[in-house]
Amino acid sequence: MTIPVFEPWNDPEAKPLIQFQNVSKRFGDFTAIDDLTIGIYEKEFFALLGPSGCGKTTMMRMLAGFETPTEGAIFLAGQDMAPVPPNKRATNMMFQSYALFPHLSIWENIAFGLKREAMPKNDISDRVDEMLRLTRLEKFARRKPHQISGGQRQRVALARSLAKKPKLLLLDEPLGALDKKLRQDTQFELMDIQEKTGTTFVIVTHDQEEAMTVASRVAVMDNGKIIQVATPDRIYETPNSVYVADFIGEVNIIDGIATPTGEDRYSIAWKEGQAPLNVTSATAFSDGQKCHLAIRPEKVTINAEEPSGVDNVVQGKILDIAYLGNISTYHVELPSGAVIKAQSANTRRISRRAFTWEYTVWLSWTATAGVLLAT
C-alpha cells in the first residue's frame, strides 16, 4: 500500500493558495517584514516559527487584513488582497487572547460570523451544532465564556473561526495559554480538525515543539526574514544555518576550518590539540574555508571505554548531567575546554547508570551524523 505523499511544494504544477511577493512592512523606522516571498499551498498546515519580534505576527495580521504591506503584494487564490478589508476576506483568525465576546453565549459566539451573512436561521443552527460537535462543546452551548475553562474557551475560539468555512484559518499562538499536557492533547486535536475540514491552517508560534508536531511545513523567521522553510524533519536534520540549527532543539556547534579529503568528505581542524574531525557534506566547501559543524546531542554516543572503528572520537570528563527522566544529557568537557553535549536514553534505572559526574568518557559520532554549515 502506498500512502499518497502530501507535498505540493515539490510539485512545479501546484499553485500556492497564498503568495507573498516581495512583501515588506515597516512601522516608522522599524522593519517588521523584510522583502519576503513565499507560497503556502492549499490544505497545508503551515507554521511560522520564531522568537518574539521576528515579524511572524505581523505576517499573520497582513493575511487577516489588519495590516497592509508597505511594499509588495499578497495574493489569496490568485487575487490581490491589498484592497480587501478584513470583513470581506475568506480568512478567519483565532486570536491569541481568543477574543470571545463576553456578552454572548458560546452558541452565539460561534453563530456570530454566520449571522453576518444572509444565511437562513436553520442553516446557522445546523452549522453551529456541527461546530459544537466537532469541538465537543455541546454541553456548554448556553454558557458564557467566563463560565468555562481555558481549554474549552480555546475550542470555542477554534469553532468560531472555523464556522464560516474559511479558505484559510490563521492561528495566533493558539495554545499559548494552556498548560503543557492540555497543549499536547490540543495539538493532536488541531491536526485532526485540520484533516477533517481540509482547511489551510497558518499557525504562529514561538514553541518549536508545537510547530514540529502540527505543521506540514515550518518557516523559521528572524528579523523579518524567513531563514528556512522546510518540513519539520528537514528543518531538524538539515538546517541551512547555525541560526536554524540552534533555534530548533539542542545542538553542538563546532567551529573549524574545512579541508577537502575526498568526494563530499572533509577534515575539520578545530580546537588545538584535538584530532581533526571527519565529516561528509553535500554542500561544497573550499580548502581553508571557515565552517560550523552542527551535531545533535542524541547523535553523539557516550562510551565508558574508547571505541574503535568510528569516524570521530574525543575524550573528556563529565561536567554536568541534565536528567530528564526518559533521557539524560551529559555535558562533557574536553581537555581543550570545549563542552560537547551527548544524549542517551535512560534504559537502566538511575542507580545503575554507567556514568556519573567526573567520569572520564569517550564521545563518538559518525561522519554523517552532523551537518556542515557555512553560516
Next chain:
Amino acid sequence: MRRFTLIAVPYLWLLALFLVPFIIVLKISLSDVALARPPYAPHFDWATGIWAFLSELDFENFVWLSEDDLYWKAYLSSLKIAFVSTVLTLLVGYPMAYAMARAPEEWRATLMMLVILPFWTSFLIRVYAWMGILSNEGFLNQFLLWTGIISEPLTILTPNTAVYIGIVYTYLPFMILPIYAALERLDDSLIEAAEDLGCSRLTAFWLVTIPLSKTGIVAGCFLVFIPVLGEFVIPSLLGGSDTLMIGKVLWEEFFSNRDWPVASAVAVVLLLLLIIPIVLFQRNQQKQQEAEQ
C-alpha cells in the same frame, strides 16, 4: 466582635446622617403649619405622651399634593427634563469617552484631566460664563453679526435651552467617566475579531462596543438622571418662570411660603421617586461586579 465594630461605623454614619434626618423630615411632612418657631405643630411633649403626639399627625399634606396640579406637573416636568438631559448628555458624552479611550495611552491621563479640570473653578462662574457667551448680546451673537452670517441677534438662550445647556455641561463628566472606564477595558482584539467574522466597522461598534460598554452607559445615565431630577440651582439660575422643576417648587414652598410641612411632603415624594432609579442603579453595579468575577 471586631467585625461588628468595623461594620458599625458605616451603619452609625448612615443612621446619623441619613435615617435620622429623613425621619425628622417625614415627621414634619405629617405635621400642620403653625405660626410658631419652628413653623409647624405638633411638637413632642413628655407630658401628653407619645399617643397624643402621634394622633395629631396626618397625611393631609400628601393629599394636598395630589389635589393641586402644580405639584404633579412639576414632578412630571422634572422627570421630562431629567430624561431629556440624560439622553443629551449621553449623546455628547459617549463620543468624548470613546475618543478618550481610543486616544494613545500617553494622552489619556491628560484628556481625563481636561474633563475634570472645570470642576476646579466655581460652578456658578462657569454657568454665568455660558450665559455671557450665549445671551442675545453675547460673544457668539456678536461674532456671528461681525462675520455677517446673521443680521439680527439670535435668541439662543430661551430659558429651556439654557437649562438644558447648563445641565448637560455640568453633568457631562458624570457621564464620560463611567463610559470611559468601560471602554478603556475593552480589548481591541474583540473589535478585530468582529471584523474578521464579517462585521463592518459600524456593525462591530453596534454589536460589540455598545453592548460591552452598557454597564458604563447605564451607570452614567443614572449618575446624571438621579441628581438632575432634584436639581435646583441650574433651573433657578438659567431657567425662566415657566421652567417648572420640583427642586424649585420645593425651595419656594420652604423659603417663600414658609410652609415647611408641604415642602417636606414634596421632599418625601421626591425621595420615593428617586428610590426606583437608585435601586436599578445598584442592581446594574452589582451585575457588573458579578460579570467581572
